[in-house]
Amino acid sequence: MDIQLDMAPCGYFSISDAGIIKTANQTLLTMLGYERNEMLGRHIESTMSVTNKLFFHTYFYPYIQLYGHVDEMYFSFRTSDQQDVPVLLNGVRQTRNGESVIDCVVVVMRKRIEHEKDIMNTKTKLQELYQATNEANKELERLHEEYKVKQQALIKVNDQLETLASTDLLTGLKNRRFFQDKMLESLGLFRETQYVFSLLVVDIDHFKNINDTYGHPIGDLVLGNLAGLLQSVSRSTDVVARYGGEEFVIILADCDREQAAATAERYRSQVASADWGEYNITVSIGAATVSQEDTDQSLFQKADKALYASKTGGRNRVTHAAELVRN
Numbered sequence: 001m002d003i004q005l006d007m008a009p010c011g012y013f014s015i016s017d018a019g020i021i022k023t024a025n026q027t028l029l030t031m032l033g034y035e036r037n038e039m040l041g042r043h044i045e046s047t048m049s050v051t052n053k054l055f056f057h058t059y060f061y062p063y064i065q066l067y068g069h070v071d072e073m074y075f076s077f078r079t080s081d082q083q084d085v086p087v088l089l090n091g092v093r094q095t096r097n098g099e100s101v102i103d104c105v106v107v108v109m110r111k112r113i114e115h116e117k118d119i120m121n122t123k124t125k126l127q128e129l130y131q132a133t134n135e136a137n138k139e140l141e142r143l144h145e146e147y148k149v150k151q152q153a154l155i156k157v158n159d160q161l162e163t164l165a166s167t168d169l170l171t172g173l174k175n176r177r178f179f180q181d182k183m184l185e186s187l188g189l190f191r192e193t194q195y196v197f198s199l200l201v202v203d204i205d206h207f208k209n210i211n212d213t214y215g216h217p218i219g220d221l222v223l224g225n226l227a228g229l230l231q232s233v234s235r236s237t238d239v240v241a242r243y244g245g246e247e248f249v250i251i252l253a254d255c256d257r258e259q260a261a262a263t264a265e266r267y268r269s270q271v272a273s274a275d276w277g278e279y280n281i282t283v284s285i286g287a288a289t290v291s292q293e294d295t296d297q298s299l300f301q302k303a304d305k306a307l308y309a310s311k312t313g314g315r316n317r318v319t320h321a322a323e324l325v326r327n
Contacts, residue, residue, distance in 0.1 A: 171227035198260035
């Protein structure tokens with residue numbers, strides 16, 4: 001490998017059809033924290049988490065076999081010290097010296113929001129892939145004699161990935177994408193039937209102090225326990241989701257202003273009275289009830305302003321957006 005390729009500003013590696021690493025440049029080795037002799041000869045999936053192995057195995061191999069290339073595939077490598085590195089991969093299958101090889105380049109993607117968007121798009125990409133495999137079934141049978149046996153396994157994997165695409169992996173709650181879809185759905189139902197609903201925005205008080213004092217693992221534990229508490233207090237018709245960071249959102253179906261305020265107070269008191277051990281955990285809550293002129297953005301902004309009022313008003317309290325208008 002010449003010095004220009006070895007030190008290129010992107011990772012490069014080549015693998016056999018079986019996934020065995022044949023070459024890797026120094027940029028990739030540095031990115032993943034391996035020595036060259038540690039990388040060569042091992043399977044490419046050994047540098048991935050279980051979830052990313054599943055995605056890579058389901059998407060990469062069938063696509064490269066069918067089309068001969070993969071463009072802008074988004075997934076994460078795992079470094080030698082078990083850290084995830086999100087990357088964008090391009091790959092092409094070609095023959096050199098009578099041997100079939102797959103050449104790949106990867107670029108590190110560090111913007112979290114891009115990462116989240118690509119994960120949300122996984123469902124769509126997999127559905128497109130599944131449709132393409134059906135349309136190209138004859139070609140796939142020629143390329144892979146065992147495709148029929150693996151087809152059912154692929155369907156199961158797609159179902160699992162569809163669930164992952166709408167789930168916050170840390171807390172097990174629904175994620176922001178799912179919440180946004182449900183907001184639009186609730187607004188559509190309101191305009192058709194006049195069934196009111198309300199929105200709560202819940203934020204953990206002084207959460208930064210918890211992370212700074214006890215560390216992020218404890219912060220993650222608090223987030224998970226709070227998620228479980230919020231879910232346990234909610235009705236089956238409510239949508240409880242993690243919006244981001246220490247902020248949660250709850251859509252309360254068939255719930256007017258008074259009911260929303262009472263429900264928000266129940267959430268707040270349940271959190272305040274729960275056994276958090278040595279950690280003092282409380283939440284501030286902003287509430288808003290839908291009106292005829294609301295959009296999904298305006299309703300969220302109302303609840304968010306009410307949350308701000310709860311924060312500036314001393315925390316560990318509930319504020320409904322209607323109170324701000326009245327005052």
